[in-house]
Amino acid sequence: MNDWYDAEQRAEKAQELFAQRRWQECLTEIRAAIAINPYHSAWYFNLGLTLDELQRFEEAIEAYQAGLRIEPDDLEAMYRVGVDLTRLGRLEEAIADFESIQSLDASFEPCYCGRIIAYTEQGDHDKAEEMFYIARQYKEDCPHCYYNVAVSLSRRGLYDRAIYCWQKSLDMDESYPEVHRRIAEALREKGDLEQARSHYLQELRASPGDTSTLLELGSLLMQMRRIEEAGEKFRRAIEMAPEEAAVYYFQGRWLLFNGKLAAAREAFEEALRLDRHCSGAQMCLGEICLRSGDVIKARRHLRMEVRSSPQDPEILMRLSNLLLDCGQNRLAVACLDRLTKLRPADPTAWQNLAVAHFMAGRYDLGIAACQQALQHDAKQTTVMFNLALAYERQGDYTQATHWLRRAAALEPYDLAIHRLGLRLRILRGWRSIVQALRRVMFWKKD
Numbered sequence: 001m002n003d004w005y006d007a008e009q010r011a012e013k014a015q016e017l018f019a020q021r022r023w024q025e026c027l028t029e030i031r032a033a034i035a036i037n038p039y040h041s042a043w044y045f046n047l048g049l050t051l052d053e054l055q056r057f058e059e060a061i062e063a064y065q066a067g068l069r070i071e072p073d074d075l076e077a078m079y080r081v082g083v084d085l086t087r088l089g090r091l092e093e094a095i096a097d098f099e100s101i102q103s104l105d106a107s108f109e110p111c112y113c114g115r116i117i118a119y120t121e122q123g124d125h126d127k128a129e130e131m132f133y134i135a136r137q138y139k140e141d142c143p144h145c146y147y148n149v150a151v152s153l154s155r156r157g158l159y160d161r162a163i164y165c166w167q168k169s170l171d172m173d174e175s176y177p178e179v180h181r182r183i184a185e186a187l188r189e190k191g192d193l194e195q196a197r198s199h200y201l202q203e204l205r206a207s208p209g210d211t212s213t214l215l216e217l218g219s220l221l222m223q224m225r226r227i228e229e230a231g232e233k234f235r236r237a238i239e240m241a242p243e244e245a246a247v248y249y250f251q252g253r254w255l256l257f258n259g260k261l262a263a264a265r266e267a268f269e270e271a272l273r274l275d276r277h278c279s280g281a282q283m284c285l286g287e288i289c290l291r292s293g294d295v296i297k298a299r300r301h302l303r304m305e306v307r308s309s310p311q312d313p314e315i316l317m318r319l320s321n322l323l324l325d326c327g328q329n330r331l332a333v334a335c336l337d338r339l340t341k342l343r344p345a346d347p348t349a350w351q352n353l354a355v356a357h358f359m360a361g362r363y364d365l366g367i368a369a370c371q372q373a374l375q376h377d378a379k380q381t382t383v384m385f386n387l388a389l390a391y392e393r394q395g396d397y398t399q400a401t402h403w404l405r406r407a408a409a410l411e412p413y414d415l416a417i418h419r420l421g422l423r424l425r426i427l428r429g430w431r432s433i434v435q436a437l438r439r440v441m442f443w444k445k446d
Contacts, residue, residue, distance in 0.1 A: 007036035011043055018046070023053045041070040045077050057084040075101055079110045086118045094118045109139040116148035120155060128152040143169040143176050150182065157345045159186040175206065181213050184220075193224050211241045215250045222257065230254060245275035252284055261288050277308055280315045287322055299326050306331050313342055313349075320352060329360040340372070347377035354386060363390050381407040381414070388420060397428045 010033040017026035030047045034040070044067030051060035061084045064077045071077070078101050085094035095118050101111035112135035119128040132149040135142060150165035166183050169176045184199035200217040204210065218233035234254050237247040252267030268285050271278040286301030302323055310316055316339040323332035336353035343349050350373035357366035367390050373383045384407035391400035401424055408417050 003036050007033045007040075010036070011040075011046070014046060014050075018050060018053075021053075023050055026050050027054070039070060041067040041074060041077075043067075044070070045074070045080070048077070048080055052080070052084065057087050060084050073104060075105060075108050075111075078104075079108075079114060082111075082114045082118075086114065086121065089121070091118050091122050107138050109135050109142060110144070112138070113142060113145045113148060116145060117151060120148065120152040123155075125152050125156055141172050143172040146172070147176065147179065147182075154182070154186055154189075157189075157343075159190050162186050177207070178203070180206065181210075181216065184216070188220060188223075193220060196220055197224070209240065211237045211244060211247060214240070215246060218250055218254070222254065227254075227257070243274065245271040245278040245281075248274070249278055249281055249284075252281070256284060256288065261291060264288060279308065279310050279312055280305070282308065283310075283315060283319045283322065286326075290322065290325060295326055298322070299328060302326060302328065303331065306335065309338075310335075311338075311342065313339055313346075316342070317349070317352065320356060324356060324359060329356060332356040333360055333362075340369075345376050347373040347380055347383070350376070351380065351383050351386070354383070358386065358390055363394055366390055379410055381411045381417075384410075385417060385420070388424075392420075392424060392427070397424055400424055401428075 010029045014026045014029035014033065017023075017029060027047070027050050030043060030050060034043050034047065037043075044063050048060040048063035048067070051057070051063055061081055064081045064084075067077050068074055068081075078097060082094045082097035082101070085091070085097060095115060098111040098115045098118070101108055112131045115131040116128045116135070119125070119131060128149060129152065132145055135145045139145075146165045146168040150162040150169070153159075153162035153165060163183050163186050166179045166186075170179050180199040180203035184196040184203065187193075187196035187199065197217065197220055200213055200220065203213045204217070207213065214233055214237045218230045218237070221227075221230035221233065231254050234247065234251045237244075238251060241247055248267045248271040252264045252271065255261075255264035255267055265285065265288050268281045268288075271281045282301045282305035286298045286305065289295075289298035289301060302319065305315075305319055306323075310319065316335045320332040320335040320339070323329070323335065333353065333356045336349060336356050339349045340346070340353055350369050354366040354369035354373065357363070357369060367387060370383050370387045370390070373380055377383075384403045388400045388404040388407065391397070391403065401421075404417060404421055404424065408414070408421065411417060
């Protein structure tokens with residue numbers, strides 16, 4: 001009997017520690033309680049929640065599943081399993097888990113809410129929106145649903161609608177985590193940098209120890225050319241989290257921007273020492289080598305970055321440009337192809353992919369990429385100019401002239417367009433002369 005009482009005491013202590021955010025101590029206490037009494041499903045649920053806070057999602061799933069073996073119809077535990085499967089990228093399993101919940105209780109709104117983000121991660125945004133509207137039938141005001149569907153909208157470049165939905169989350173729960181940061185990211189994509197800065201500051205006021213937001217703010221300040229302010233943010237991030245690779249990566253980018261190559265190299269190497277998969281660090285070391293004139297080492301670093309399969313659109317764009325500078329055209333195409341899958345509505349991504357294809361001698365693929373770019377921005381004169389050049393290289397002067405005329409209609413005083421127009425007229429004239437001479441020779445043979 002004393003053992004069971006001791007277990008209850010330790011479980012209560014774990015709850016107190018959880019409320020104080022003392023995760024490791026909480027973990028010790030709840031595990032001690034379970035060791036004494038392994039038949040209490042709620043304790044496994046609390047163990048899972050604690051492991052979630054420590055981002056140990058595989059272990060958290062095991063904890064929830066242990067509780068479900070005691071209480072198989074615990075919908076909250078099933079839901080948490082689905083959430084963690086989504087976090088781990090096991091999306092098909094997550095969706096199956098949420099569907100199982102629906103079969104047990106179709107009115108359990110979180111099972112639709114969870115599928116919004118799972119379908120978003122799969123890129124199935126129509127399904128994500130469908131889940132959002134079904135969820136509204138069971139619960140009108142759910143900050144999680146609005147947050148999740150906003151992520152889907154943002155991924156599609158629908159930033160105004162995404163911001164509206166994130167604001168709805170705040171209206172329902174003013175302390176909802178990461179909303180101001182998400183709004184800031186969307187505003188930054190729209191080019192509203194000052195408003196983005198304001199939302200980053202609001203996020204930091206709510207979570208002053210959030211180094212990720214601090215680093216994003218520093219990056220934004222770099223974009224705004226507030227260089228010294230950015231440097232101060234990066235230095236503060238290193239003071240707050242000297243064990244995190246990302247803080248040295250951003251500090252290295254700041255040093256690289258300021259031309260301090262040796263110090264930047266040290267920062268990127270420290271980032272890789274802390275995390276050998278630190279996204280972007282190998283790319284930046286490659287850039288340093290390229291600036292120093294060591295093309296062979298630059299290629300080695302850039303290839304290592306490609307092998308790490310970066311998913312950040314900014315890194316993919318920059319990496320592809322550096323690869324083109326090094327003559328690695330096919331690798332640049334691979335990076336830009338991935339970028340267009342991440343941002344299918346971004347005309348700049350398609351334009352750069354077209355250029356990479358042209359540099360690799362793949363004119364048909366480059367022309368197809370140009371057409372995709374114009375579908376998303378019909379007034380891209382650079383794309384039209386590149387199409388004209390590509391058709392000229394293929395000897396199709398009619399198509400080349402067509403695209404050049406369209407570009408000239410938008411940029412009538414552009415000297416490069418006029419020079420290419422003159423060259424096309426000369427080439428077409430020479431072709432007419434050659435064809436006429438061939439006909440003359442044919443008649444003479446007769």
